[in-house]
Amino acid sequence: MKQRPRVVILGGGFAGIYAAMELEKAVGKGEDIEIVLVNRENYFVFQPMLPEVISGTIGILDVVSPIRRLLPRTDLHVRDVEEIDLEKKVVITSPGFRPHPHVIPFDHLVLALGSVTDFRGLRGLPEHAFPFKNLGDALNLRNHVIRALDEASIERHDETLRKQLLTFVVAGGGFSGVEVVAELNDFVREVARSYPSLDPREIRIVLLHAGERILPEVAESLALFAQDILMRRGVEVRFKTVLEAATGDAATLRGGETIPTKTLVSTVPSFPHPLLEALPLAKGKNRRLLANRHLQAEGRTDVWALGDCAVVPQVDGTPSPPTAQHAIRFKGLGKMGALGHRSAIAELPGGIKVSGFLAWWIWRSIYLVKLPGWGRRLRVASAWTLDLLLPAELVQLKLGGSLGVTQEHFEPGQDVFRQGDLGDRVYLVMSGQAEVWRSVDGVEECLGQLAPGDWFGEMALLNETTRGATVRCTKAMDALILPKSEFSVLAANLPDLRRSFERVMEGRRGAAGRGGERRGS
Ligand SMILES: Cc1cc2nc3c(=O)[nH]c(=O)nc-3n(C[C@H](O)[C@H](O)[C@H](O)COP(=O)(O)OP(=O)(O)OC[C@H]3O[C@@H](n4cnc5c(N)ncnc54)[C@H](O)[C@@H]3O)c2cc1C
Numbered sequence: 001m002k003q004r005p006r007v008v009i010l011g012g013g014f015a016g017i018y019a020a021m022e023l024e025k026a027v028g029k030g031e032d033i034e035i036v037l038v039n040r041e042n043y044f045v046f047q048p049m050l051p052e053v054i055s056g057t058i059g060i061l062d063v064v065s066p067i068r069r070l071l072p073r074t075d076l077h078v079r080d081v082e083e084i085d086l087e088k089k090v091v092i093t094s095p096g097f098r099p100h101p102h103v104i105p106f107d108h109l110v111l112a113l114g115s116v117t118d119f120r121g122l123r124g125l126p127e128h129a130f131p132f133k134n135l136g137d138a139l140n141l142r143n144h145v146i147r148a149l150d151e152a153s154i155e156r157h158d159e160t161l162r163k164q165l166l167t168f169v170v171a172g173g174g175f176s177g178v179e180v181v182a183e184l185n186d187f188v189r190e191v192a193r194s195y196p197s198l199d200p201r202e203i204r205i206v207l208l209h210a211g212e213r214i215l216p217e218v219a220e221s222l223a224l225f226a227q228d229i230l231m232r233r234g235v236e237v238r239f240k241t242v243l244e245a246a247t248g249d250a251a252t253l254r255g256g257e258t259i260p261t262k263t264l265v266s267t268v269p270s271f272p273h274p275l276l277e278a279l280p281l282a283k284g285k286n287r288r289l290l291a292n293r294h295l296q297a298e299g300r301t302d303v304w305a306l307g308d309c310a311v312v313p314q315v316d317g318t319p320s321p322p323t324a325q326h327a328i329r330f331k332g333l334g335k336m337g338a339l340g341h342r343s344a345i346a347e348l349p350g351g352i353k354v355s356g357f358l359a360w361w362i363w364r365s366i367y368l369v370k371l372p373g374w375g376r377r378l379r380v381a382s383a384w385t386l387d388l389l390l391p392a393e394l395v396q397l398k399l400g401g402s403l404g405v406t407q408e409h410f411e412p413g414q415d416v417f418r419q420g421d422l423g424d425r426v427y428l429v430m431s432g433q434a435e436v437w438r439s440v441d442g443v444e445e446c447l448g449q450l451a452p453g454d455w456f457g458e459m460a461l462l463n464e465t466t467r468g469a470t471v472r473c474t475k476a477m478d479a480l481i482l483p484k485s486e487f488s489v490l491a492a493n494l495p496d497l498r499r500s501f502e503r504v505m506e507g508r509r510g511a512a513g514r515g516g517e518r519r520g521s
Helices: 016-027 051-055 135-154 159-165 174-192 220-232 324-328 357-370 374-389 456-462 485-494 495-513
Strands: 008-010 034-039 041-043 064-066 075-079 080-087 091-095 101-107 110-111 116-118 167-171 203-207 233-238 243-246 250-253 259-260 263-265 270-272 303-305 335-339 344-348 352-357 407-411 415-417 424-440 443-450 470-483 517-520
Touching: 008 016, 008 203, 016 034, 016 041, 016 324, 051 075, 051 174, 135 174, 135 263, 159 167, 159 174, 167 174, 167 259, 174 203, 174 220, 174 233, 174 250, 174 263, 174 335, 220 233, 220 352, 243 517, 335 357, 344 357, 352 357, 352 517, 407 424, 424 456, 424 485, 456 485, 456 495, 485 495
Parallel strands: 008 034, 008 110, 034 075, 110 303, 167 203, 167 263, 203 233
Antiparallel strands: 041 064, 080 091, 091 101, 116 270, 243 250, 250 259, 335 344, 344 352, 407 470, 415 470, 424 443, 424 470, 443 517
16 A cells, blocks of 8 residues: 655644644644654744743743644654754654654655754853853743852842842854843833832843844834833843853953853854754854755755744845745745733834834734634733833743753663663662663574663763663662763763773673674564
8 A cells, every 4th residue: 555645744834833833733634655754852942932931921731832722733743853864864863761763764855954053162151151042042041040049138148149140141243142131121110119128220121232233133123222221211222242261150251351240141152953053954144054945955855944044035035044934835924923011023024113002912922823723812912011010020941951960760671771772871779779781683692681880871972873772770789870961071071981981891892702692582
């Protein structure tokens, strides 16, 4: 029987979700295709509303929608895409509960992975700057800002520290940077009233922008309006200013000037997804994938590219800017951006430019209509209405730390991992025992025993291969688990540790070569 053509969509943002919605409509009309969507989260984030999470104007869950409800006819894989092989026409996703490789073949591939804020190569930014792209970023920033205000309100000994705590810096004058700084400014200045020991004049909010005017995506008159309104509300807008480095205490600008701060948000530099860089596809400005007006990647009939990761020609031939409107290619709504405090700018179809309260009202109405699902619209509308009446929410929602080192328990007979699984972590036996078994041509061979104090699982990580053997618990075992990312950092920065792992690895290779106890399987 002939299989249905499978369309695999990578990315569940504006571009991926709306592409899948259109394909579902085609399926509804009788088109016989299978739709698969791979996304890191099981929800779609309505990014233009994300800055409102900082102030709590709308609830965290109100800016997201569950993808399964939006796309009932799509097979959703909540996984990270790890590899794309255009030659073999497969996509490989990250390990789930059982770390075996997960391979998805495709007939058509839709690349909609968006862009990433990439701090690599910028001194101190990976450690000290907050990105602002997803729900976690918005929540982290909100918590951090409230913590900084709490700390500042009781910091009476160290003037410098108090200054750092009350200075908030945002780098990037595009849509996201401007919306973040506007929301941050409104929020900090409003909630500061609840801290009697804080003088509003001590608060400093700074926007850094490399260009001569902010919002290069919109007409100059609107950008000037936005600049003016931000400045009038107390934001210091610094033009032709490039953020070069950061520490936990300051932002360093090109030229050497430093701004003391404990809060640095950076929405720049933004690049297309790193997975796409390695693909043998034509790239345009800023390394975005070149697509034609039908969204086909240049030179391919089976690969499609859309949203922030692609350069798609508009009707007039100019490349589409990286905005939500262009990601879903709905026509005629122009460009809009919120400036906080019930004001916005909007460039409507036909070149009509609106700013201030009317633009804000249009912005809210259009985004409300565009929010997927009636339930979500109702929640957001009521949150916005209540916001007109109630003070800003000041609760700091702490959700525990990162995964880091964790502990796991294994029962006898349980496989910790199996030969051929992907290597995603290293183990340290704390108590109990395990055996290492390798299968060659159907014959199982025991390579050794693992006891308290032994490490295992490092080979696949150091050699970037899959697991070469199965580890099976033989006596109830507790193990410490170090995820791949943390292990890689340690191995890269502690040469002695890496060498000792390599010695253990060599010893194990020797033992494997000599062979061990064998049994047929
Ligand atoms: C704070 C902020 C405010 C904004 N405000 C506006 C605005 O007012 N107006 C406007 O027009 N535009 C605005 N934008 C821009 C707009 O949101 C983007 O242009 C739009 O989201 C692009 O859609 P996309 O689908 O290409 O990418 P995204 O929406 O970023 O979606 C990419 C998806 O891919 C997933 N993904 C990435 N890597 C992997 C992986 N390895 N495995 C699995 N899944 C992966 C991500 O989780 C995400 O779901 C704003 C953006 C931000 C961040």
